[in-house]
Structures are given as C-alpha cells and as structure tokens.
Amino acid sequence: MGYQFKQQESxxxxxxxxxxxxxxxxxxxxxxxxxxPHQMIHEVxxxxxxxxGLIRLVRYGLGDDYARLNVWYRDAGxxxxxxxDAESMLESLQKLKARFSDLEQTDLFSxxxxxxxxxxxxxxxxxxxxxxxxxxxxxxxxxELEAVASWKIKGKAAKIIxxxxxxxxxxxxxxxxxxxxxxxxELFHECRKRSKYHLYHMRLINAVWPPMLTARIxxxxxxxxxxxxxxxxxxxxQLITGxxxxxxxxxxxxxxxxxxxQQRQTLQAAAFQMADRMFAEKPKAFARRMQGYWNLxxxxxxxxxxxxxxx
Numbered sequence: 001m002g003y004q005f006k007q008q009e010s011x012x013x014x015x016x017x018x019x020x021x022x023x024x025x026x027x028x029x030x031x032x033x034x035x036x037p038h039q040m041i042h043e044v045x046x047x048x049x050x051x052x053g054l055i056r057l058v059r060y061g062l063g064d065d066y067a068r069l070n071v072w073y074r075d076a077g078x079x080x081x082x083x084x085d086a087e088s089m090l091e092s093l094q095k096l097k098a099r100f101s102d103l104e105q106t107d108l109f110s111x112x113x114x115x116x117x118x119x120x121x122x123x124x125x126x127x128x129x130x131x132x133x134x135x136x137x138x139x140x141x142x143x144e145l146e147a148v149a150s151w152k153i154k155g156k157a158a159k160i161i162x163x164x165x166x167x168x169x170x171x172x173x174x175x176x177x178x179x180x181x182x183x184x185x186e187l188f189h190e191c192r193k194r195s196k197y198h199l200y201h202m203r204l205i206n207a208v209w210p211p212m213l214t215a216r217i218x219x220x221x222x223x224x225x226x227x228x229x230x231x232x233x234x235x236x237x238q239l240i241t242g243x244x245x246x247x248x249x250x251x252x253x254x255x256x257x258x259x260x261x262q263q264r265q266t267l268q269a270a271a272f273q274m275a276d277r278m279f280a281e282k283p284k285a286f287a288r289r290m291q292g293y294w295n296l297x298x299x300x301x302x303x304x305x306x307x308x309x310x311x
Contacts, residue, residue: 003050004206007301011157012309015058016148018204022047022054023145030138037130038087038120041080044137048077053200057164061153072144076137082127085235086120092232100259108252119239119246152309158291158298161205166287168197173279180272185234188268191275192227198278199224205290208297216278223278226271233260233267 002021005014026047029040051073059066093116097109124130153160172194179187199220206213237260240247247253281289 003200003203005204007207007297010309011058011061011160012151012153015054015061015153016151018054019051019148019151020145022051023141023148027138027141027145030134030141037124037134038083040134041084042087045077045080045084048073049196050200053197054204056168056197057201057204058153058160059167060163061155061157061160062151063154065151076140079133079137082123083120083130086116086123088232089116089236089239090120092229092236095229096233096259096263099263105255105259108255111252112247112256115247119243154309158295161294162287162291165201165205165290166283168194168201169279169286170283172198173283176275176279183268188227188271189231189234191271192224192231195220195227195275195278196224205294208290208293212293219274220278223271223274226267226274230264230267230271233264236260 003018005011005018009017026044029035029043029047032040052070055062055066055069055073059070062069090113093109093113097105127133172191175187175191175194179191199217202213202217202220206217237257240253240257
C-alpha cells in the first residue's frame with residue numbers, strides 16, 4: 001500500500017514502516033550507478049519531503065524527537081537543491097514553451113534552453129565533490145534507517161492524527177488568508193509548502209475513506225502543480241534578472257519575462273480558486289471530521305483499542 005496507513009497495523013508500526021520504505025527507496029536511488037544524477041536527486045528529495053510530511057502528521061506522538069528529525073531531513077534535502085533547481089528551470093521552460101506554442105517564439109526558447117543547459121552543466125562541474133556527497137548521504141541514510149526501528153509514537157492514535165492534521169491545515173488556511181490580503185512571491189511559496197504537506201497527510205490517511213479522499217488528493221495535486229509551476233517561474237525570473245552575465249539584457253529577455261508574467265497570472269488565478277475550496281472549512285472542524293473517519297475505519301478492524309506505543 002506504500003505511502004498510507006494500513007487498517008490492521010498500529011499507528012506506531014505504520015509510521016516506522018512508511019519511514020523505512022521511504023529511506024530504503026532513497027538509498028537505492030543513491031546507489032544506482034546507472035541513474036541520471038539529476039533524476040536521482042529529484043527522487044531522493046521527494047522521499048525526504050514525504051518523510052517530513054509523515055513526521056509532521058505524527059509530531060505530537062514523536063515528542064522531542066520531532067524537531068530533530070524534521071530539521072535533519074530538511075537540511076539533507078537542501079544539500080541537493082543546487083542541482084535539482086537547475087534541472088527544474090529547464091522543465092519550467094519547456095512548460096512555458098508548450099503554453100505559448102502558438103507564438104513564433106522558437107528562437108527565443110532555443111536561446112534560453114541553451115543558456116539554462118550551460119548553467120546546469122556549470123553547476124555540476126563546479127560541484128567537484130558531488131559523488132562523494134551522494135555516497136556520504138547514502139551512508140547517513142543507512143544509519144537513519146536503522147534508527148527508525150527505535151522511533152516511539154506515544155499517545156492515542158486518533159488524537160495524534162487529529163492534532164497533526166489540524167496544525168498543517170490551519171497553517172495552510174492562514175497562509176491563504178494572508179496571501180489574499182497581500183499577494184507576493186514569498187506568500188505564494190509559503191502557501192505552496194503548506195498545501196504540499198496537507199497533500200501528504202491526505203495520502204497517508206487515504207485508506208480511511210478512499211472515494212472521498214482520493215478526490216481531494218486529485219484536486220490537491222492540481223493545486224500544487226499550479227503553485228509549484230508559479231514558484232519555478234518566480235525563481236526563473238530571479239535568475240534571469242540577477243545573473244546578467246549568463247542571460248544578458250537583450251530584447252529576448254524582456255520578451256521572455258513578458259511571457260512569464262502572463263503565465264503566472266493564469267497560474268495564480270487558478271491556484272486561488274482551487275485553494276479557496278481546499279481550505280474552505282474551519283481547521284478544527286476539518287480535523288475533527290477526519291478524526292471521525294479515522295475512528296470509524298479503525299473500529300471496523302475490531303480487536304484492540306487504537307493506541308500507539310504507549311499512553
């Protein structure tokens with residue numbers, strides 16, 4: 001079942017299983033010599049984000065261990081961000097090219113594709129210890145994988161899930177409200193982060209009511225595509241305007257920035273419409289509703305009460 005809890009396992013067992021699966025997959029990616037390094041880094045960082053989504057959901061059961069784990073996986077992902085960000089610029093440019101395919105902009109997109117390719121290659125060449133960095137990370141993850149067996153989740157499972165859901169959902173709701181009041185790049189990025197964690201939480205509890213939560217997950221996926229694409233275009237704008245030596249200041253730069261601006265307006269309008277629906281419910285009401293689904297689902301299995309490692 002992968003990245004979701006199972007009905008017959010305790011919350012603590014599920015957390016350890018899912019964390020172990022994500023770490024094992026990340027280690028395999030890092031040790032796959034045939035894997036394209038850019039794709040490898042992308043996949044490893046996705047596993048880190050899923051791990052952070054998991055520990056954020058059960059933060060109140062992890063207690064003092066939560067902060068250390070959250071920071072460790074955050075920093076581990078950041079160590080790999082340079083190469084991934086360079087690759088994402090090329091992907092973003094391809095999406096922009098597809099969006100404006102009806103325009104005679106072939107030369108424009110070819111020019112910037114070459115510039116971003118050159119920039120990506122330069123970053124890889126300058127990171128002379130990349131292979132060593134990946135090897136060291138694989139070793140560290142093996143140690144973290146061994147440590148997962150000792151993770152403790154203390155407290156009532158339903159309450160841990162409810163409180164974790166409510167905190168993430170509330171932060172997303174607050175970020176969206178602030179964004180409506182004062183739209184800016186930083187707040188769009190904050191809304192994106194909160195929405196992404198909420199998406200991971202819905203995936204983790206999807207089994208409690210698949211028809212309903214799968215539909216929500218589908219919509220959240222779309223919302224995160226809108227916000228993610230907008231963020232990539234923000235970064236692209238910053239690069240183009242901030243690295244004049246790499247991108248120059250020709251009329252082509254102005255033309256690309258114009259297309260970026262048009263696409264961002266479209267993405268942001270779609271994101272607002274979707275986010276307003278996703279976060280329309282009050283945080284406490286939403287969390288209690290999900291807790292109710294969780295309790296009904298766990299009751300269906302019969303047997304012992306729904307606790308974690310200890311009360």
